[in-house]
Amino acid sequence: MSDSIPLFEIPWDQRDVANAVDSITRGSYWANGPYVEAFEAGLEEYLGVEHAVTVSSGTTALVAALTAHGVGEGDEVIVPSFTFIATANAVRQTGARPVFADIQRAAYGLDPDAVADAISDDTAAIVPIHPYGAACEIDALTELAADADIPLIEDAAEAFGADYEGKLLGTFGESAALSFCQNKILPTGEGGAVVTDDDGIARRVKRYRSHGRASDEYFQSVDSGEYVGVGTNVRMSDLVASIGCAQLEKVEANITGRRRAAEQLSTGLAGVSGVEPHTAAGRGRHVFQLYTVTLEADIDRSVVIDTLTEREIASKVYWEPAAHQTEAYSEENGESASLPVTEDVAGRVLSLPIHPELRSAEVDRIVAGVSAGIERGRSTAPRLEARDARPK
Numbered sequence: 001m002s003d004s005i006p007l008f009e010i011p012w013d014q015r016d017v018a019n020a021v022d023s024i025t026r027g028s029y030w031a032n033g034p035y036v037e038a039f040e041a042g043l044e045e046y047l048g049v050e051h052a053v054t055v056s057s058g059t060t061a062l063v064a065a066l067t068a069h070g071v072g073e074g075d076e077v078i079v080p081s082f083t084f085i086a087t088a089n090a091v092r093q094t095g096a097r098p099v100f101a102d103i104q105r106a107a108y109g110l111d112p113d114a115v116a117d118a119i120s121d122d123t124a125a126i127v128p129i130h131p132y133g134a135a136c137e138i139d140a141l142t143e144l145a146a147d148a149d150i151p152l153i154e155d156a157a158e159a160f161g162a163d164y165e166g167k168l169l170g171t172f173g174e175s176a177a178l179s180f181c182q183n184k185i186l187p188t189g190e191g192g193a194v195v196t197d198d199d200g201i202a203r204r205v206k207r208y209r210s211h212g213r214a215s216d217e218y219f220q221s222v223d224s225g226e227y228v229g230v231g232t233n234v235r236m237s238d239l240v241a242s243i244g245c246a247q248l249e250k251v252e253a254n255i256t257g258r259r260r261a262a263e264q265l266s267t268g269l270a271g272v273s274g275v276e277p278h279t280a281a282g283r284g285r286h287v288f289q290l291y292t293v294t295l296e297a298d299i300d301r302s303v304v305i306d307t308l309t310e311r312e313i314a315s316k317v318y319w320e321p322a323a324h325q326t327e328a329y330s331e332e333n334g335e336s337a338s339l340p341v342t343e344d345v346a347g348r349v350l351s352l353p354i355h356p357e358l359r360s361a362e363v364d365r366i367v368a369g370v371s372a373g374i375e376r377g378r379s380t381a382p383r384l385e386a387r388d389a390r391p392k
């Protein structure tokens with residue numbers, strides 16, 4: 001058996017297998033079947049929302065939500081640059097332009113002041129993320145969006161089950177996008193959903209996900225369908241939803257396991273100087289989709305990564321380059337975007353292994369690996385001036 005510690009493991013059990021077998025052996029309704037309906041109902045109940053509309057991924061959920069809100073060519077959408085590239089790509093896919101705003105040092109979510117500065121006459125939506133599974137300053141952002149009469153669409157891809165002051169993330173905005181990709185809190189392989197209380201948004205997302213059809217009953221009906229808008233096919237299949245149903249049953253236990261593992265890691269790392277775990281203290285229940293630390297500026301992160309790799313411990317940088325620093329976006333936004341906090345944080349974060357069943361012995365190995373990596377990384381760290389001179 002390998003001794004390596006992967007970045008994540010998928011928490012599957014016989015319930016996932018049984019549901020998948022059930023979906024397959026039914027021999028019908030492999031597209032829009034009963035598990036899709038059950039999964040959507042389960043999501044609605046868990047989140048306490050009127051509508052959960054499943055789609056093929058978190059990215060297509062974002063595109064569907066933006067489209068349903070009428071976002072398109074000529075519009076601007078305010079997004080963080082410190083995010084997975086999909087947040088910005090989804091905006092681009094609607095024809096709108098992502099406008100990057102800086103983040104706060106606490107919890108690394110969008111800075112409401114920076115968002116306020118970025119609002120223009122063309123702003124059609126604000127799309128914050130909840131980094132690593134903890135709330136951004138969602139209360140202030142919700143208020144800001146309401147005052148400016150701009151829809152707030154939460155990119156809650158990383159934050160299923162997280163809350164802020166007892167209110168679940170994904171329920172603050174007029175709509176929210178969820179991701180069920182394999183490394184997320186509720187994994188189905190690939191998958192996503194748009195959640196909303198708004199009947200009109202839900203109806204438009206359903207049309208968008210299924211070719212612009214007026215009704216969802218195409219496969220259950222002999223009708224050819226009525227096509228009332230331009231759409232695509234980003235539906236979730238019944239097989240994927242069957243796994244979603246099984247995952248939903250155990251999601252609370254998995255979140256508890258993640259939080260236990262995160263606490264053990266943080267306790268161990270408290271004795272290591274130069275490293276600050278992202279615990280987002282005071283920002284509600286953190287579900288630790290990622291367990292991320294920030295290294296002091298004089299530590300060479302690549303040495304820490306190498307040290308962990310030598311010890312067969314996975315680690316990964318989420319996210320550098322930040323979106324505005326990528327080739328895809330730098331030409332359009334790089335010159336004008338001044339995102340000092342994003343750039344500083346992107347240069348210092350490192351995500352470590354986390355999953356609900358991470359064992360104490362593995363936690364100890366990770367802590368020891370980070371400690372050894374920091375010791376080596378400090379002595380070889382590039383001089384601070386050199387780091388500051390990196391191309392932005």
Ligand SMILES: Cc1ncc(COP(=O)(O)O)c(C=O)c1O
Pocket residue numbers: 057058059060083084086087129155157158179180181190191192
């Ligand atoms: C913040 C954020 N937004 C969007 C996505 C996209 O989700 P998916 O991979 O399901 O398309 C992700 C997933 O990595 C994410 O972390």
